[in-house]
Amino acid sequence: MEELSVAEPDMVETVIATRALTKRYRGGQLAVDGLDLTVPAGSVFGFLGPNGSGKTTTIRMLMGLIEPTSGTARVLGRPMPRATRAVLPQVGALIEGPALYGFLSGRDNLLRYDAADPTADPRTRRARVASALDRVGLTAAAGKKAKAYSLGMKQRLGLAAALLQPRRLLVLDEPTNGLDPQGMREIRSLVRELASDGTTVFLSSHLLDEIEQVCTHAAVMAQGRLITQGVVADLAAGARGRLVVTTPDPGDAARVLKEQGVGDVVVTETGVTAEPPDRDRELAELNAALVTAGVRVRGFGVERASLEDAFLALTGEGFDVAG
Numbered sequence: 001m002e003e004l005s006v007a008e009p010d011m012v013e014t015v016i017a018t019r020a021l022t023k024r025y026r027g028g029q030l031a032v033d034g035l036d037l038t039v040p041a042g043s044v045f046g047f048l049g050p051n052g053s054g055k056t057t058t059i060r061m062l063m064g065l066i067e068p069t070s071g072t073a074r075v076l077g078r079p080m081p082r083a084t085r086a087v088l089p090q091v092g093a094l095i096e097g098p099a100l101y102g103f104l105s106g107r108d109n110l111l112r113y114d115a116a117d118p119t120a121d122p123r124t125r126r127a128r129v130a131s132a133l134d135r136v137g138l139t140a141a142a143g144k145k146a147k148a149y150s151l152g153m154k155q156r157l158g159l160a161a162a163l164l165q166p167r168r169l170l171v172l173d174e175p176t177n178g179l180d181p182q183g184m185r186e187i188r189s190l191v192r193e194l195a196s197d198g199t200t201v202f203l204s205s206h207l208l209d210e211i212e213q214v215c216t217h218a219a220v221m222a223q224g225r226l227i228t229q230g231v232v233a234d235l236a237a238g239a240r241g242r243l244v245v246t247t248p249d250p251g252d253a254a255r256v257l258k259e260q261g262v263g264d265v266v267v268t269e270t271g272v273t274a275e276p277p278d279r280d281r282e283l284a285e286l287n288a289a290l291v292t293a294g295v296r297v298r299g300f301g302v303e304r305a306s307l308e309d310a311f312l313a314l315t316g317e318g319f320d321v322a323g
Ligand SMILES: Nc1ncnc2c1ncn2[C@@H]1O[C@H](COP(=O)(O)OP(=O)(O)OP(=O)(O)O)[C@@H](O)[C@H]1O
Pocket: 025, 026, 027, 029, 030, 031, 049, 050, 051, 052, 053, 054, 055, 056, 057, 058, 206
């Protein structure tokens, strides 16, 4: 019996933990290669990687949908896929778009979904559905047929289905994929809101700026392997940022910076960028050197590194966004 119980909430500080998790598909494709993932409780964890980097395969292993070839995965403290039946009721998942009945209204879709859950009390069903609709902002559109919903509304309805029961973990696979900018904003702010009550959210994305905007933590994947993971701000800080000089005299500016020993000087449309110096004092000296040499400096400063810079620094290649 012990086997089927899920560890108490305060015992689980790591909501997802994998060790050397590996998946090789039958065709021989190594989709996930020795993955060690640690998702802390309460985080909004971004699982980032270009298309084909192994994100969906990992999520499917975490949800007990497919067996790993080797390695282990624990979700809410329990081994997957062995404890799938005990774990899944506490996990809300939105994977590969929600399965909806187009001819039913949004509300009726949720009523049906709730009725399919043997643990859901039918007497409180309508209240549960109303509150889930409210949380995702679909109350006004609840009576409309789902086929008339926009993609963003369908995603929100899928989220509402995931929220019918209290969840300790939400797993969202590319939740903003295919949405227009407005739809993306809505889903992002919804994710923030869901996380603010302490629910751990694990979301995959191939969009760096999305991860920077909504996530506290992130893991970066490339070709089935983990490149880095940690607090988003720390990951970005690991990259050094760029010295940016705005000037109508880029040639002179580049020459002066090189004379001063600055590395990786690149002429751009609006001026010059380069490796930033290690200390602020040197920054002031560089600025002075430019001015003394007669370079017309219109802007001078170090631009904060983004997660994209960190990714570039780690992989030495561009973040190939195919989707
Ligand atoms: N059922 C399968 N059989 C064989 N190979 C597969 C299967 N599913 C995925 N793959 C391969 O495994 C690799 C990882 O795919 P996966 O879908 O996990 O990546 P992803 O990061 O989720 O990408 P996307 O965002 O495109 O879904 C890819 O090379 C893919 O072609």
